[in-house]
Amino acid sequence: MNIMTEQSLENAVGDKMNAKSNEVIKMRGDKVGVFYGEKQALFDVNLDVRLNQVTALIGPSGCGKSTFLRCLNRMNDTIDSARVTGKITLDEDDIYDKNIDVVELRARVGMVFQKPNPFPKSIYENVAYGPRIHGLAKRKSDMDQIVESSLKKAAIWNEVKDRLQEPGTGLSGGQQQRLCIARAIAVSPEVILMDEPCSALDPIATARVEELIDELRQNYTIVIVTHSMQQAARVSQRTAMFHLGYLVEEGATDKMFTNPDDKRTQDYITGRFG
Amino acid sequence: MGEHTVASFDEELGQISKLIRDMGDLAGSMVSGSTKALLTSDNALAQRVVSDDAIMDARQRELDDRAITLIAKRQPMANDLRAVVGSIRMAGDLERIGDLAKNIAKRVGTVGLSVTPRDLSHSIDAMAQLVLIQVQGVVEEYAAADAAALAQLRNDDERIDVKYTSVFRELLTYMMEDPRNITACTHLLFCAKNLERIGDHVTNIAENAYYVLTGQQLPANRPKQDETAMATPA
Numbered sequence: 001m002n003i004m005t006e007q008s009l010e011n012a013v014g015d016k017m018n019a020k021s022n023e024v025i026k027m028r029g030d031k032v033g034v035f036y037g038e039k040q041a042l043f044d045v046n047l048d049v050r051l052n053q054v055t056a057l058i059g060p061s062g063c064g065k066s067t068f069l070r071c072l073n074r075m076n077d078t079i080d081s082a083r084v085t086g087k088i089t090l091d092e093d094d095i096y097d098k099n100i101d102v103v104e105l106r107a108r109v110g111m112v113f114q115k116p117n118p119f120p121k122s123i124y125e126n127v128a129y130g131p132r133i134h135g136l137a138k139r140k141s142d143m144d145q146i147v148e149s150s151l152k153k154a155a156i157w158n159e160v161k162d163r164l165q166e167p168g169t170g171l172s173g174g175q176q177q178r179l180c181i182a183r184a185i186a187v188s189p190e191v192i193l194m195d196e197p198c199s200a201l202d203p204i205a206t207a208r209v210e211e212l213i214d215e216l217r218q219n220y221t222i223v224i225v226t227h228s229m230q231q232a233a234r235v236s237q238r239t240a241m242f243h244l245g246y247l248v249e250e251g252a253t254d255k256m257f258t259n260p261d262d263k264r265t266q267d268y269i270t271g272r273f274g
Numbered sequence: 275m276g277e278h279t280v281a282s283f284d285e286e287l288g289q290i291s292k293l294i295r296d297m298g299d300l301a302g303s304m305v306s307g308s309t310k311a312l313l314t315s316d317n318a319l320a321q322r323v324v325s326d327d328a329i330m331d332a333r334q335r336e337l338d339d340r341a342i343t344l345i346a347k348r349q350p351m352a353n354d355l356r357a358v359v360g361s362i363r364m365a366g367d368l369e370r371i372g373d374l375a376k377n378i379a380k381r382v383g384t385v386g387l388s389v390t391p392r393d394l395s396h397s398i399d400a401m402a403q404l405v406l407i408q409v410q411g412v413v414e415e416y417a418a419a420d421a422a423a424l425a426q427l428r429n430d431d432e433r434i435d436v437k438y439t440s441v442f443r444e445l446l447t448y449m450m451e452d453p454r455n456i457t458a459c460t461h462l463l464f465c466a467k468n469l470e471r472i473g474d475h476v477t478n479i480a481e482n483a484y485y486v487l488t489g490q491q492l493p494a495n496r497p498k499q500d501e502t503a504m505a506t507p508a
Contacts, residue, residue, distance in 0.1 A: 229349075229351060230349055233351075257351050257352060257355075258351075258352060258355065258356065258489065259352065259353075259356075259489030259490075260352055265352075266352050266353060267276060269351040269352050270278070270350065270351050270352050270353060270354045271278050271279050271280060271283065271348075271351075272276045272277065272278050272279065273279065
């Protein structure tokens with residue numbers, strides 16, 4: 001009896017380890033540095049983003065977590081003075097290679113912002129816009145299909161299906177944010193970047209988005225910046241802690257929030273930062 | 275460890291840690307009081323131990339309240355979280371130690387009425403001293419945040435188990451020698467068993483305290499020397 005129990009325990013542990021070794025790296029940051037003009041905002045960040053996992057980036061304001069996030073789909077290109085060093089790969093392709101089409105990259109690596117920012121158009125058009133400019137739908141019926149499935153995946157379809165022609169800006173904050181997630185999903189991205197997606201939402205809307213993040217993980221890889229430690233603990237499998245532009249510690253979320261290795265992580269998550 | 279940005283968070287953690295200390299001190303005094311009462315047939319002292327148990331229970335309820343409130347209010351993380359959850363569990367073990375000491379104290383009257391308990395209880399005295407050292411030690415080492423000492427203390431429980439085995443055999447001999455000893459010896463045997471159980475709760479506390487301090491669990495296996503199960507004929 002005892003032997004059986006030990007055996008099955010060993011198998012369980014073995015399975016876990018196999019699962020670990022099978023984890024695929026979707027995006028990889030290799031010695032990533034970012035300069036805004038003369039000022040360096042990010043230093044030598046080596047960070048892997050794993051396939052179908054939620055990676056949370058945490059740290060105090062100005063630590064570089066959003067800066068790193070914005071490197072992952074070259075949003076920093078939009079800032080003239082910004083310069084990125086090091087290497088970032090998506091499926092082992094260098095995303096800063098000069099042959100990379102940035103528009104296509106941003107379709108593969110979508111983004112959801114802190115404040116819900118629907119276009120001043122109808123709910124339908126908000127979702128249809130991306131697929132249209134990327135030429136993803138040939139016929140109106142294809143587009144209808146994309147809009148419906150995106151809104152369903154973003155868990156907002158039932159709330160808006162009868163008023164698709166109403167303006168997206170007329171929705172509540174939480175609904176707007178899920179509409180923005182639907183908009184990001186509509187172009188079939190592989191990675192979704194989220195920059196504090198719940199900071200402007202009430203607790204119930206936050207819970208809905210968190211639930212959604214967990215569902216989306218089955219099909220997408222997610223990187224989320226959040227100021228809420230509890231949120232990072234709830235939604236992510238991996239957590240990376242940034243401080244003063246450096247990556248301090250990265251590891252399994254469960255461990256990071258119960259027994260972190262680095263004192264700065266410990267101080268930050270327990271509310272002791274000076 | 276530095277201070278929290280929110281000062282009242284530190285105060286609340288401090289109150290919980292003080293309650294653990296108080297409960298630990300009370301547990302030590304109850305264990306020492308109950309064994310002293312047993313060995314000297316001191317009924318008044320035994321009564322005091324029995325009434326101390328009510329204080330112990332009240333402390334545990336207060337600690338539970340404070341810990342639950344703190345979790346609800348502060349959502350503690352990492353070492354803070356371990357400290358709060360660990361305190362709840364340690365308080366449970368300390369409360370059980372109080373119960374077991376009370377149980378020993380309750381037997382004082384009965385044993386005292388029987389024949390010459392003093393002669394029969396020498397080895398229990400030695401065992402009680404070992405247990406007392408463990409109870410006092412575990413609270414001190416936790417307060418001193420000495421993880422290595424806690425790991426050692428947990429292994430030292432083995433010595434209590436060895437002692438318990440010898441007390442068991444000794445009392446068995448007395449009972450075989452003279453059946454008039456059976457009542458007293460049976461009560462003493464329960465007392466010895468209670469002391470042995472107290473030792474086990476101390477090891478639980480040491481394991482918890484070790485986890486609170488380091489974030490690591492001690493290995494599941496520790497040396498065990500209670501052979502009484504084998505000493506009895508099947």
